[in-house]
Structures are given as structure tokens and as C-alpha cells.
Amino acid sequence: MIVGRSWLFVLIATIAIVGGCSSGQGRSRSTISTQPDGLRTFSVILExxxxxxxxxAFGLVNPVRGTLRGDVAGTPDRVWLESGGRHLSIVWxxxxxxxxxxxxExxxxxxxxxxxxxxLVELSQVQPDEHAxxxxxxxxxxxxxxxxxxPYLA
Incomplete structure (x- = not known):
């Protein structure tokens, strides 16, 4: 019977220790929102x-690049990159x-x-195949x- 209680004590102690290691807060991560000016942005996490x-500190051989375009009444984007005739949505x-x-501007x-x-705008660390x-x-x-x-943290 002492052995059974010992295992129960170890199990409860382990749960308490592991549970105490959690701060109760989720890890920081970036979120996307739309500003009053219509620009979509992500929260930059520096820590x-x-x-x-x-x-x-690197650049890609074939990064996303395009010409900055804008339309004050644009839908769904008010600003985007144009590349090879394609409209590229960007979150800044x-x-x-x-x-x-x-x-x-x-x-x-x-x-x-x-x-x-x-x-011409180059997103030197963004690969074309990362998103559509x-x-x-x-x-x-x-x-x-x-x-x-x-930095963008998922």
C-alpha cells in the first residue's frame, strides 16, 4: 500500500511542478489589423x-518585389505591389x-x-512561395x- 501512495504522491507532485512552470500567458505572437488609413499591418514583436x-542578416536570391501602387478608394487594398501584372497584397x-x-506614400x-x-519595393527576406x-x-x-x-512571429 505504501508503494501505491508513493506513486500517487509522485504523480500529484509532478502535475503541480509542471503546472507551476506555466506563466498562464500565451507566447507573444504577431497579429494582423487594419489601420484607420486602410493599411493592413502586423504587430512587430521585438522581444x-x-x-x-x-x-x-541575409537577403534572398529571388525575393518578393514589385512596384508600389495605391488607390485612395481601393478595394480590398488601398496600397499593394504590382509585379508582372499581378496585384500582390502586402501586410506592412x-x-x-x-x-x-x-x-x-x-x-x-x-x-x-x-x-x-x-x-520599386523589395521584400528581401520574403519568398514568393511563402504566400499566394x-x-x-x-x-x-x-x-x-x-x-x-x-520580425513577424507566428
Whole structure:
């Protein structure tokens, strides 16, 4: 009988220890939202569980690239990349904003214009086969972009 109680004690103690290891909070992850200006953005996570998240220092041989296009009344996107006649939906890093003056201007989180309508934009760490580039399966402008680091965590 003592052996049976010992196993029960070990089982209860193990459950208590493992349960105590959980902080009760989910891990940080990026979310996608639409800003008042119509720009879709993802939340940039710079730290996870107290550890800095960094962008890898590499570029792809064949990244997603295209010409920035915009339409103040655009549906479903107000700004997108055009590549080979295709409309590529992009979700931009959080803090980015869009304005029309009168053409589309994309600004970073510091308010600096990083691209204007007609500019070639390269998402140097985004592979074309990662997503379809449609509104429902957009490319994420993550990693190194316009001299900034914008990690996306799934």
C-alpha cells in the first residue's frame, strides 16, 4: 500500500511542478489589423520571453518585389505591389502608415516616407512561395525592410 501512495504522491507532485512552470500567458505572437488609413499591418514583436528577437542578416536570391501602387478608394487594398501584372497584397509592419499626397506614400514607424507610388519595393527576406499574395493570403513585409528590422512571429 505504501508503494501505491508513493506513486500517487509522485504523480500529484509532478502535475503541480509542471503546472507551476506555466506563466498562464500565451507566447507573444504577431497579429494582423487594419489601420484607420486602410493599411493592413502586423504587430512587430521585438522581444519574446525576455529574449530579443532579431532579423537574420541575409537577403534572398529571388525575393518578393514589385512596384508600389495605391488607390485612395481601393478595394480590398488601398496600397499593394504590382509585379508582372499581378496585384500582390502586402501586410506592412506595425507603425507604418499610408497617405495620398496625391499619390500613395508609405511611411515607417518614425513618419519617414520610405516608398512612393511607382517606386520599386523589395521584400528581401520574403519568398514568393511563402504566400499566394492574395488579400486572403498576403505577403508579410517582415524581416529587414527599408533599413529596419520587423520580425513577424507566428
Amino acid at each position: 519574446r520571453d525576455g529574449i530579443p528577437v532579431v532579423c537574420p 509592419p506595425g507603425g507604418f502608415s499610408l497617405r495620398f499626397a496625391p499619390d500613395a 508609405l511611411s515607417n514607424e518614425h513618419g519617414v516616407v520610405v516608398a512612393r507610388e511607382g517606386d 499574395g492574395s488579400f486572403d493570403d498576403p505577403y508579410l513585409a517582415s524581416g529587414i525592410l527599408f533599413d529596419g528590422c520587423y
